[in-house]
Amino acid sequence: MPRETIELPYEVERLTILGEDGEVDEELVPDLDDDTLLRFHRTMLLARRFDERLLKLQRQGRIGTFAPVSGQEAAQIGSAACLEEADWMVPSFRETAAALWRGTPASALVLYAAGYNEGAAIPEDAHDFPIAIPVASQIPHAVGLAYGSKYRDAGEVVLVYFGDGATSEGDFHEALNFAGTYGTPNVFLCQNNHWAISVPRETQTAAKTLAQKGLAYGIPGIQVDGNDVLAVYAATREAVERARSGEGATLVECVTYRLSVHTTADDPSKYRDEEEVEEWKKRDPITRLQTYLESRDLLSEEDVDDLEEEIAGEVEKAWEEAEKRMEELGDPADMFDHHYAETPPHLEAQRERWTDG
């Protein structure tokens, strides 16, 4: 009598639509027009090439530390593509692909990596948050934004990105609990890329999936093949629809892989085998989508060559634009800007003294 089972109707689904060799489950393929599919591919490729260029620039000492996105393009594009422009995107620090999809100029991302605060500036009407480096700290903001949307009946959904490591921070748990309690229109998009710097996913938590962490907070969770852009899209779209229709938040775990370094300050050979990386290269999300698009005659080898050329030009232009901005942004006194709506007198006085030398 005193010891009985509480029913917890909770299961974690795992969704794959586009297999590793490009084969698809036609039943599950989301309704996407050809142009959108091609745009997925284009932005994923752009993110990859941009990443590679940044890495070179960093190695040449022309920009500073940054966190490469390579390998996670499907997880980001598939999810960001589910948002309307008025929906909110709250990134952590690795969301280059999502930012490009949302229309952030690549030159701004370069400027950020080159150590200029201006690179984090958000255009007046954009519903995008700036990069948040403290792990998981952005997740509660997403809940607050979503509370605002609900309060104002705005119908805007808020999607927040974070990693597997972030699920260990209190901020993650407190935010999910809030979302469950207040029924906020959130999508919690976890990119489980298997590593939190040198700590593997298995060391991060004893839980079998990260998706199940929604259970304790009354939020459904789903695990998705994060290198399958169609599955990410399908799962996130469902989550966005739930949120928009007032059914509350969803936790989406995208199982993906960080193909590159954690940041440019990191040496992965200290903690992981190259073999593991090679295995995951075979599951490259871009190749996978490309194979699919080719099989549907939406893309040819020639198209890809043209696209590569176009993208190379775009990446080059981003660097040139950023370089030009950097030349214009010399004044160190800019560091006094934007601390308050109105700069207090003591700070004005300091600015003057600093400018005087």
Add this chain to the structure above:
Amino acid sequence: MAELTTVEALNLALRQEMERDDSVLVLGEDVGVDGGIFRVTEGLIDAYGEERVIDTPVAEAAIVGASVGMAAYGLKPVCEMQFSGFSYFAMHQIESHAARLRWRSRGRFGVPMVIRMPYGAGVKALEHHSESKEVYFAHTPGLKVVIPSGPRNARALLVSAIRDPDPVVFMEPKLIYRAFREEVPDDEETIPLGESRTVRDGDDLTMVAYGAMLHRTLEAAEALAEEDGVEAEVIDLLTVSPLDDSRFTESARRTGRVVVVHEAHRTFGPAGEIVARLVEKSFYYLEAPVERVTAPDVIVPFFAREQDYMPDVDRIVAGARRALEA
């Protein structure tokens, strides 16, 4: 004796203390297999195993909170905050428990733990990786705050911090992690916490600094000697809290002129307390207003402007001249 960098010297301290006392444990993000992102804990997991060198989840509150429990149990955890800018995630554990457990339990539970954290600007890092918020900790009764300025004293101070019966926030200036090498004796060496030292003698001016700024201050002192014929006495605090004011107040009574240098923000910065001590203990000997050469009251800018943010030799020299000319 070996010529070591600060990183290697800290590693030596950890190694020797772990060897000497099996209650010493190391825990934090990436401190094990990776050897710490700055390699301070390099090789410790191979030598002492994963039970004593713990790669934790990304969870600062649990790292510090669990360390409080370990310390109360009788262990000596040396935990790492990957950067001081992430230690705020553990602030409630540091302020509410590490600093207070002895006090709250009326002496029953001491908390002999060390919270190591790289801090400070100058290495072209990302946002949150360059702050100097030592005052957050120095303002908290129950904590000690130690900031070394080079390999040899880093090693000796870390050993003392580990052996200290109370929680020590050990802030490592990352700008000097690999900037230079120093002879560090193989044999045990300690420096008592709460003692400053005089690094340069002089009777014309007193300069107070610590951490990475000590080196810029020393350079400024040399420039003053060469260009102005002024001999500055330079004092390295080593421990920010409890603050040893005996040396700099004595020096100020001799020189009458003082410059305080730090890369923490100006307002409510450590210099504020140092000036207060000077007013209390050396007031009648001061011949000029005390000069503060600090970072401004702005958030550390992204790295393109960080050198403009940090005090540099020119600014320190200029501050010294103002103190000398007044």
